[in-house]
Amino acid sequence: MTPAAPAPAGPGDVSVSNSVWPMYKDYLPIHRSFRNRDPATLWLAGGLGALLGVAAITFYQVRGRNRVSYRPPDDAPVRAARRQRGRATVTGRTITIDRPRSEIYAFWRDFGNLARVMENVRDVSVEDGVTRWTIRGPAERDVTILTTVTEEVGDERIEWRSTDASQIEHRGRVILRDAPAGRGTEVTLDLEYLSPGGELGRFVAKALQAEPHLQARRDLKRLKMLLETGEIATNANRRSAA
Amino acid sequence: MRALTWHGRHDVRVDTVPDPEIVNPRDAIIEVTSTAICGSDLHLYDGVIPGMLSGDILGHEFMGRVVDVGPGSTLKKGQRVVVPFTISCGSCFFCKSKLYSACDNTNPAEKQDMTEALYGHSVSSLFGYSHLTGGYPGGQAEYVRVPFSDVGPIVIPDGMEDDDVLFLSDILPTGWQGAENADIKDGDTVAVWGCGPVGLFAVQSALAMGAGRVIAIDEFPNRLALAGKLGAEVIDFKRTNVLEALTEMSGGLGPDAVIDAVGMESHGFAPDTVMDNIKQNVGIGADSAHALREAILCVRKGGTVSIPGVYGGMLDKFPLGALMEKGVQVRSGQTHVQRYLPDLLQRIGDGDLDTQFMISHRLPLEQAPTGYQNFRYNQNDWTKVVLKPGTQVN
Numbered sequence: 152m153t154p155a156a157p158a159p160a161g162p163g164d165v166s167v168s169n170s171v172w173p174m175y176k177d178y179l180p181i182h183r184s185f186r187n188r189d190p191a192t193l194w195l196a197g198g199l200g201a202l203l204g205v206a207a208i209t210f211y212q213v214r215g216r217n218r219v220s221y222r223p224p225d226d227a228p229v230r231a232a233r234r235q236r237g238r239a240t241v242t243g244r245t246i247t248i249d250r251p252r253s254e255i256y257a258f259w260r261d262f263g264n265l266a267r268v269m270e271n272v273r274d275v276s277v278e279d280g281v282t283r284w285t286i287r288g289p290a291e292r293d294v295t296i297l298t299t300v301t302e303e304v305g306d307e308r309i310e311w312r313s314t315d316a317s318q319i320e321h322r323g324r325v326i327l328r329d330a331p332a333g334r335g336t337e338v339t340l341d342l343e344y345l346s347p348g349g350e351l352g353r354f355v356a357k358a359l360q361a362e363p364h365l366q367a368r369r370d371l372k373r374l375k376m377l378l379e380t381g382e383i384a385t386n387a388n389r390r391s392a393a
Numbered sequence: 394m395r396a397l398t399w400h401g402r403h404d405v406r407v408d409t410v411p412d413p414e415i416v417n418p419r420d421a422i423i424e425v426t427s428t429a430i431c432g433s434d435l436h437l438y439d440g441v442i443p444g445m446l447s448g449d450i451l452g453h454e455f456m457g458r459v460v461d462v463g464p465g466s467t468l469k470k471g472q473r474v475v476v477p478f479t480i481s482c483g484s485c486f487f488c489k490s491k492l493y494s495a496c497d498n499t500n501p502a503e504k505q506d507m508t509e510a511l512y513g514h515s516v517s518s519l520f521g522y523s524h525l526t527g528g529y530p531g532g533q534a535e536y537v538r539v540p541f542s543d544v545g546p547i548v549i550p551d552g553m554e555d556d557d558v559l560f561l562s563d564i565l566p567t568g569w570q571g572a573e574n575a576d577i578k579d580g581d582t583v584a585v586w587g588c589g590p591v592g593l594f595a596v597q598s599a600l601a602m603g604a605g606r607v608i609a610i611d612e613f614p615n616r617l618a619l620a621g622k623l624g625a626e627v628i629d630f631k632r633t634n635v636l637e638a639l640t641e642m643s644g645g646l647g648p649d650a651v652i653d654a655v656g657m658e659s660h661g662f663a664p665d666t667v668m669d670n671i672k673q674n675v676g677i678g679a680d681s682a683h684a685l686r687e688a689i690l691c692v693r694k695g696g697t698v699s700i701p702g703v704y705g706g707m708l709d710k711f712p713l714g715a716l717m718e719k720g721v722q723v724r725s726g727q728t729h730v731q732r733y734l735p736d737l738l739q740r741i742g743d744g745d746l747d748t749q750f751m752i753s754h755r756l757p758l759e760q761a762p763t764g765y766q767n768f769r770y771n772q773n774d775w776t777k778v779v780l781k782p783g784t785q786v787n
Contacts, residue, residue, distance in 0.1 A: 369503060
């Protein structure tokens with residue numbers, strides 16, 4: 152018997168030598184013309200097409216049903232909007248703290264206290280009415296934000312904005328309201344910052360830990376923990392890891 | 394110290410890890426004398442609860458001696474305490490409303506992001522469980538750091554054995570709250586799915602709350618026998634059609650209340666279980682809920698569904714139609730342990746509640762992995778495993 156007699160070249164026989172892989176010859180793809188297509192493939196294509204069609208029609212129906220051409224502003228805070236327009240980013244969060252307004256106001260107004268609850272704030276110092284926030288930046292470099300208080304109403308609100316010397320242009324305010332049913336105080340933190348491009352943009356993102364919204368949320372929760380329980384919860388088993 | 398650590402699906406080991414120390418003012422350090430493996434630990438063992446990290450110390454049912462306290466703790470060194478599995482601050486809105494497992498302040502802020510994304514709001518921390526609930530090191534260890542120790546732990550009077558009171562940490566109050574959530578009125582018929590430890594305590598609690606009949610559903614003869622001893626009638630779901638049986642046994646009405654003490658790893662063979670398990674195996678679904686679906690079909694019109702069983706994710710194929718059309722109410726939640734402790738301790742002391750009957754095995758901590766394996770794969774014989782960190786392997 153002669154091993155691997157040369158077989159006649161099939162329609163799909165392009166690159167694999169029959170002398171080496173004779174037994175795989177039958178499995179090589181067979182190219183059919185469009186008209187001569189395998190019926191199973193046609194059924195599959197038809198089925199997929201029908202599914203896609205139904206999905207498209209459903210999407211169109213859901214989207215087009217009861218359309219409204221004009222949406223007046225609602226009562227929700229701007230930061231809850233699905234889309235924000237403009238150069239500045241507005242973010243923030245509201246949290247209920249079961250302490251009187253005056254206590255929370257006093258804690259906040261003494262800005263040095265905030266370094267205890269703000270994860271990325273390394274140091275806060277006040278000099279001639281200007282507060283210097285040293286914030287952890289990437290690669291062990293710090294960012295400095297300088298702010299001055301622009302408006303304050305005792306036990307109600309504090310507003311601040313960055314000075315010209317600040318590395319990041321920023322505006323913020325905290326508003327305190329009595330919570331309903333004696334639940335303490337609703338604390339709303341609003342932050343607005345300009346994210347310029349380039350290195351500074353990178354700094355902004357990182358300085359406020361990639362996402363200021365997330366940072367605001369975490370910092371307010373730590374504030375709540377500290378004021379309500381006297382400590383900030385940690386799952387660390389050792390002081391060195393806390 | 395030695396501690397049982399999680400390393401992945403069906404991989405738990407007893408490792409040497411650093412001893413805990415006082416970190417926050419209200420902390421206490423407990424030297425564990427008894428700790429149990431919970432049915433919900435098996436969800437971690439099976440890898441169906443999201444948010445676990447390799448090296449996490451498991452265990453949320455534990456008790457022991459106080460060996461160190463922070464300045465804000467109300468405990469004293471040497472006291473014997475049972476520690477609730479829920480960690481609660483005692484001062485937030487939820488704790489003040491006695492919704493301890495909804496505490497706002499014990500889940501570390503950076504752990505709350507994932508929980509908010511998945512559940513809409515963050516919940517209280519739990520010992521030895523997922524990082525969705527804080528990722529606190531657990532109690533299957535020689536020592537545990539207990540945060541907020543002035544709120545949780547209950548001091549045990551001398552003369553009461555560990556095994557009498559250990560289950561105050563979780564399964565007894567969980568079964569009790571399961572029965573309480575069933576809104577039982579005198580003479581009601583109550584059906585309980587699952588005769589594991591929580592189901593058995595739910596049976597006992599329902600009878601204590603005035604249920605006329607309790608019908609317990611499981612497939613394992615030993616577990617059904619335990620329920621029978623407590624005074625329940627039993628149904629073996631492998632032998633009997635549960636919906637038909639319950640309807641017949643309740644005069645055609647259906648049970649007034651149903652309790653799902655099974656949770657997310659229901660294994661009754663049914664098409665929905667197969668679908669749920671495929672999803673669990675490929676990691677796109679957390680819950681297998683055949684028992685809950687069945688319970689909703691079985692409950693009478695206007696009845697109550699209580700769910701002490703643990704669920705973690707987004708369930709589908711849910712009989713919402715039955716729920717709505719029959720006007721059924723659903724009550725659930727992680728247990729607000731602290732709410733029930735003084736009352737339940739009193740009942741154990743008075744002999745009204747039996748707690749030791751379900752313990753099938755007592756093992757040294759070093760043999761915890763054996764305990765997990767058997768509690769998972771030999772459910773008929775292993776009904777409850779208690780670990781004793783102080784004892785040596787024979």
